Amino acid sequence: MRKVVSTLTTAAARTAVLRTGTVYAILFAISSVHLLNDTMQAVVSALFPVFKDSLHLTYGQMGWIAFTLNMTSSVMQPIVGYFSDKRPMPWMLPAGMGMSLLGMAGLAYAPGFIYVLLSVVFVGLGSAVFHPEGSRVVYFASGGRRGLAQSIYQVGGNTGSSLAPLMTIFIFLPLGQPGAIWGTLLAAAAIAVLLRVVPWYKTQLNEHGKPAKKGRAAAAAPSAAPATRSVILFAMSVLVIMVFARSWYMSGISNFYNFFAEEKYGLSVKAAQVPIFLFMAAGVLGTFFGGVLADRIGRKRMIVSSIGGAAPFALLLPHLALGWVYPVSFVLGFILMSGFSVSVVYAQELIPNNVGMASGLITGFAFGMGALGAIVLGHAAEAWGLDKVMNYTSILPLLGLLAVLLPPDRRAAS
Incomplete structure (x- = not known):
């Protein structure tokens, strides 16, 4: 009897979360x-041109640096998410930023x-600690508009990633490696914002309960047919392969x-950053509009459209004349990241009682596996040349077409 009452209480709590509406102040705060x-x-990647000269690093060594960053920031995410699903720890949010602050200081003076x-x-560890708890904050603040909320959150991350070329041009080429010390201010600003978010997050956990135990997913979403274990395993495997290919590319x-x-x-070194910036900046826009559109047409349709639409542009990019590189880079970034x-969100809806772990698998583990690409590509560039490497990697988005095998998402099925 106690178990039934607990299940009903959890269902009512999650219904209350939906009725509170989307909390935009929290969404924009956690996105920032x-x-x-x-x-x-x-x-880290913005410093590569500087490291190449100041520390005389090879392409292979830069690949190992990218690998280390992605592995620590990504593979740890589903592990952190698994434990935080059982016991959410809001204090981990500012603690993770504190670790990143130490890392920024170290990069500035690494000999x-x-x-x-x-x-x-x-x-990397600071990022791994932040992402699962950050995704749960988004979950509470979404008010049921999951695609929009996740897009607002992800736009912040993609915007940060897109700044790498600009930091190379305006900070690290003029200031050199010591310019990385400015990164400590980024960590301090993040901690300041999180000190305002954490109390709200604690209140949500107290009022609406911690993540549902097994068997409660149906109560939380009674309109959706529960997916079988084999369907969940197959769908998550396809998602991981798809995100792996995209992150490697x-x-x-x-x-x-x-x-x-x-x-x-x-x-020149500066001019070569422009296509990368266009690609990443367009990805920010694509992330936002993709999430908004997915709330209308369904998650699976948006995923398939994104990957299928990006593949032709990826295949073309290494063969274009310079004048076409800029518009194609922009279009490719927009479609790929949409x-x-x-x-x-699709992964979270597959396993709604493990929001942190689902987020960690897609934004964490799969990206970490994709980090192997940094090592492979770095050593391949030394062995075969960058021209061949860029041609080979352009094929990778085609693996994303496996998304057509995904089962219908909950929104499309309802």
Whole structure:
């Protein structure tokens, strides 16, 4: 009897969450922290042209740096999410930013490759701690508009990532490696914002309860037919492969396309950052509009449209004349990233009683596996040349077409 009452209480609590409406102040606050967090991660790749000269790093070593960052920030996410699903810990939000602050300080003064790796570990762990709890804040603040809420949250992160080329041009090329010390201000600003978000988050946990135990998902969403374990496993496997391919491709663009542009088109270090910025800035817009559109047409349709529409542009990019690189980079970034936040929401709706773990798998583990691409591409560039590497990576988005095999999402089925 107690179990039945507990289930009904949880269902009522989650219904109350939907009725409170979308809390935009909290969504924009947590999105701004996401921006600051991902900007700190972007500092690492923005420093690559500087590290190449100041520390005399090879493409392979830069691949290992990107790998270390992505592995620590990503693979740890589903682990943190698994435990925080059982016991949410709001204090982890500012604690994670504190770890990133230490990492930023270390990058500014790292005297060699090993010290850079150690600093990157702190930045990565801070991000791994932040993302699962941040996703749960978004869950409470969404008011039922999950696609829109996740898009607002993800726009912050993608905006931070898109700043890497601008930081290279305006900060690190003029100031060199010590310019990374400015990253500590990003961490401090994030902590200040989180000190306002954490009390609200604690109130939501107290009023609406902690994540549902097994068997409560149907009570939380009675209109949706519960997915079987085999369907969930298959769908999550397809999502992980899809995000893996997309993140591996983006690793090639964000970490090595600037060097490719320098070689192929004879661009300067600064000019070679422009196509990357256009790609990432367009991705910010695509993330937002993709989430809004997914609330109307369904998650699966948006995911398939994103991947299917991006593949032709990815195949074209390495072969274009310089004048076409800029518009194609923009269109490619917009379409490719329009399905990113939607993938997260789709995963969360597959396993609604494990929101943190679902978020960690899609934004964390899959990206961490994609980080292997940074190492492979770095060493492949040394062995075969960047021209061949960019051609080979352009095929990767085609793997995303596996999304057509995904089962219908809850919104489309209802």
